[in-house]
Amino acid sequence: MIPPRKTRKIRIRDLELGGDAPIAVQSMAATRTRDVAATIRQVHLIEAAGGDLVRIAVDNDADVAALAEVRKATKARLSVDLQENWRLAEKVAPFVDKLRYNPGHLHHHEKSLPVAEKVAWIVAVAKRHGLALRIGVNAGSIDPALEARFPGDHVAAIVQSAIDHCAIVDDLAFTDYCVSIKDSDPRLVIDANQRFAAVRPDVPIHLGVTEAGMPPDGIIKTRIAFEQLLSRGIGDTLRVSLTLPFDDKGQEITIGRQLLDDVANGRFRSVPPNFFNQLNIVSCPSCSRVENEKFIELAQEVKRMTEWAKEHSITIAVMGCRVNGPGETDDADLGLWCGPTHVNLKRGEETVGAYTYEQILPKVKAEVERLVAAKGGKVPA
Ligand code: SF4
Secondary structure: OOOOOOOEEEOOOOEOOOOOOOOOOEEOOOOOOHHHHHHHHHHHHHHOOOOOEEEEEOOOOHHHHHHHHHHHOOOOEEEEOOOOOOOOOHHHHHHHHHHHHHHHHHHOOOOOOOOHHHHHHHHHHHHHHOOOEEEEEEOOOOOHHHHHHHOHHHHHHHHHHHHHHHHHHHOOOOOEEEEEEEEOOHHHHHHHHHHHHHOOOOOOEEEEEOEOOOOOOHHHHHHHHHHHHHHHOOOOOOEEOOOOOHHHOOOHHHHHHHHHHHHHHOOOOOOOOOOOOOOOEEEEEOOOOOOOOOHHHHHHHHHHHOHHHHHOOOEEEEEOOOHHHHHHHOOHHHHHOOOEHHHEEEEEEEEEEEEEOOHHHHHHHHHHHHHHHOOOOOOOO
């Protein structure tokens, strides 16, 4: 059962979010935005599956031009992910209904400008165009000053980032905003969102477990977080984030709606024994930044190839681009992040090398065997 939520209601064009509005289910285009035909297809797949909102990432002017074309081809509510390039807000505003910025990404461009001024600029754009806003905190990209303020308590740092940004936006007398705090570990997502909701029970919350990976484990991780939070009345919109073939993007919506229905009717799934002590594949859902479409296939191959090592507590991260790839693989035992022609392989923070898409799998196989052997496990002959 999902208890009544205490958040205020905001509007994304004609969609009400928060308070007693139905919990909205959304997804994001996984293809390169400048590939207009592919992006329109992603939007149509998400719409056809019943998605309330479709997010699209933009990085540059070519993406903005593509977004203008996508807008002409659909009436879907569109949200845009500004990534580091927050100045694009003004250019995309005529084509979208909502802007998302990541507080941790506002430090990269125009470093001399205070973050609060950048937020004020984004909010001014949202106000002028009647757009909603999401403050989208990601545990993997946090302002280093906040980490220093909360030594040893990473969750406190990311929650504080969300709280600080709400205060900035509140001071600008802007209320049409929601907040998300995401990580690939569902336990952190539960903890952080509970802490945030305790401080700001009025702010609508977007739920997500980022880089959850592939089904079925990616769905299990998502369910662990969403069941716990929704049943406590936390969550006004959600996105299930899975690494899926591009044509299956609508599944994120179908799975999200099923999950909502299950929680509303008290159908909870038990967590498989030892789930958090076994092989964990963290992989991103792909987005406009994906450097090579072979990324999805690569993630699936890594999963198939390491099935034998399932019982071993090893984390492998597979990421689609150079922007988030290097950082988001640091915590994994084995990290792969994709470039246009090569895949970069890491052991924790140490770089092993860059290999072509044809060469990489034997390298991963050898690394996994080495890790299992180091743990005293049996490696197949
Ligand atoms: S890692 Fe890169 S390609 Fe994957 S979702 Fe994140 S930004 Fe997009």
